Amino acid sequence: MRLWAVGQAEAVQRSLGLFAQPQLATEGLFPQFYFFDCHSCHRGIDDQPNRPRKFEVNPGRPMPFGLPPYNDENIIMLSAVAQVLAPGQAGAFDAASRQFHTAMGQGRPQAVAAAGKLRAAASALSSAMAARGANPDSAFAVIDAIAGRAISPRFTDYTGSAQAVMGVDTLLNALVREGRITVGAAAGIRAQVNRAYAAVASPTSYDPPAFRAALGQAARSIEALR
Secondary structure, three states, X not given: OHHHHHHHHHHHHHHHHHHOOHHHHEEOOEEOXXXXXXXXXXXXXXXXXXXXXXXXXXXXXXXXXOOOOEOOHHHHHHHHHHHHHOHHHHHHHHHHHHHHHHHOOOOHHXXXXXXXXXXXXXXXXXXXXXXOOOOOOHHHHHHHHHOOOOOHHHXXXXXXXXXXXXXXXXXXXXXHHOOOOOHHHHHHOHHHHHHHHHXXXXXXXXXXXXXXXXXXXXXXXXXXXX
């Protein structure tokens, strides 16, 4: 679990470090799309007045409607894990995350400055989590945080949701390896985990409310085995 958690922090640092480099962040007139969440924009296009709207406002991104968001899949996971493994630093990280998303709508100088602050907060979390001692119940708590009220509303897009179900599955496997959950018990709740995977089987069929419901059920089933 600690390896997975530190990996999330390192992924955030790597992405923001690349974004801060002018020669990498833009391609001529356009931004380098590597840094953005493509699936937040690539949705069904229909100009009929009764078309269903799949877009949801993301509470973790205080930014103008229609602005392409930064790919924050690892940022969301790090916010969840920080609640459990480094609660004293979680608030500062979340504040830096919101500031960064806000700055993306203000201009590149503001975004780069905010990226530096968020990267520093991620680095501090990485060091704190790497030095943390083992706690058998931490993986349960992180799974609960991922599907909890603070984080779950941020699963409005395909990419972050796919990262979430993979994270839950990774932590479930860690609990089995550590003997906290038996192989048989894990197999018994595999159907719930697979439903969460099915909800992100394709970006074209992704439905945010359906995914959040499936992830929540999987997390509750895992918690029942604690």
